[in-house]
Amino acid sequence: MGATNEEQAEALMRVKVEEVGKGLHPSEVVVQIQTAEGDPERLVVDRRSIVDGTIEVGYPIRKNNGYYLIELPRETIGGSWRIWVLKDAVVGEPLEGVA
Amino acid sequence: MILTDREIQIAIERELIKIDPRPTEKAFSSTSVDLTLDPNITRFKPPRGGVETVLDPNHVDFSPENSLADLTELFEIPSEGWPLPSKTLFLGWTREYVDLKTDARLAARVEGKSSLARLGLGIHVTAPTIHSGFNGRIRLELVNHGNLPIKLRPGMRICQLIFEVTLGTPERGYKGQFSGQSAPPPKSKPGP
Numbered sequence: 466m467g468a469t470n471e472e473q474a475e476a477l478m479r480v481k482v483e484e485v486g487k488g489l490h491p492s493e494v495v496v497q498i499q500t501a502e503g504d505p506e507r508l509v510v511d512r513r514s515i516v517d518g519t520i521e522v523g524y525p526i527r528k529n530n531g532y533y534l535i536e537l538p539r540e541t542i543g544g545s546w547r548i549w550v551l552k553d554a555v556v557g558e559p560l561e562g563v564a
Numbered sequence: 565m566i567l568t569d570r571e572i573q574i575a576i577e578r579e580l581i582k583i584d585p586r587p588t589e590k591a592f593s594s595t596s597v598d599l600t601l602d603p604n605i606t607r608f609k610p611p612r613g614g615v616e617t618v619l620d621p622n623h624v625d626f627s628p629e630n631s632l633a634d635l636t637e638l639f640e641i642p643s644e645g646w647p648l649p650s651k652t653l654f655l656g657w658t659r660e661y662v663d664l665k666t667d668a669r670l671a672a673r674v675e676g677k678s679s680l681a682r683l684g685l686g687i688h689v690t691a692p693t694i695h696s697g698f699n700g701r702i703r704l705e706l707v708n709h710g711n712l713p714i715k716l717r718p719g720m721r722i723c724q725l726i727f728e729v730t731l732g733t734p735e736r737g738y739k740g741q742f743s744g745q746s747a748p749p750p751k752s753k754p755g756p
Contacts, residue, residue, distance in 0.1 A: 477666055486629065489606050489638065490657050492701055495629050509629060511661065511700030523666035523697055523736030536736040538666075538697040542628055 478557030479519035501549035567727040582663035603718035647713035663699040667737035684710025
């Protein structure tokens with residue numbers, strides 16, 4: 466089974482989101498994330514997963530010239546799991562060798 | 565490998581899995597845990613006579629959430645129950661909030677319960693996987709495939725979660741996977 470601890474959990478990174486609408490269930494909201502390509506991606510998340518305008522995304526998958534490839538906790542409305550975002554859109558503990 | 569009831573309990577204790585409210589002992593079987601039905605459910609509004617509505621998921625302006633918000637209405641299942649009609653799609657949720665930690669090396673599948681399946685009740689439409697990092701109530705696509713209405717009650721056991729150990733940690737759950745190295749550039753260059 467997975468090896469995790471509170472220190473590691475606290476270090477997981479988050480991406481900035483903007484609330485743009487209600488979900489179908491009262492606990493859900495639709496949030497929007499600005500992608501590096503310019504087109505925003507929208508997804509439905511639980512309201513309690515939003516902390517200070519961010520949602521948890523784990524660690525970035527890839528880096529490329531100041532951009533991060535991140536994987537979202539749910540599939541976007543457009544069907545994507547992974548999106549490229551500006552490095553500044555991701556908050557949390559900086560990764561060694563990723564800056 | 566599928567987690568047994570003991571391993572699920574251990575994962576909950578270690579906060580790799582969060583289920584709120586926490587299931588009682590009776591909710592577990594040897595390799596699954598039952599979740600219950602939230603009272604909120606959406607139904608599609610009846611079509612107007614002479615009006616044909618077609619969903620076009622590949623249209624550039626199509627938004628499932630907006631479309632569903634326009635086409636459906638939310639209502640609460642009363643405590644005395646509500647008969648789920650035959651051959652119609654309804655969207656429901658689990659009452660439980662589920663949080664599957666990103667670095668837990670676990671994934672889950674939401675599946676129906678055989679006792680309800682025999683009556684014709686399906687609870688998802690071909691997308692049962694709960695990926696690590698998911699949190700929230702699980703959406704259910706409820707379809708009564710039978711010929712008779714099935715009475716649903718809030719809080720009834722509606723589905724089961726089966727947890728599986730993944731082979732390794734997904735990239736998003738592994739810190740420092742590319743420390744000191746650059747990844748290959750994406751196929752289409754990111755950025756404006």
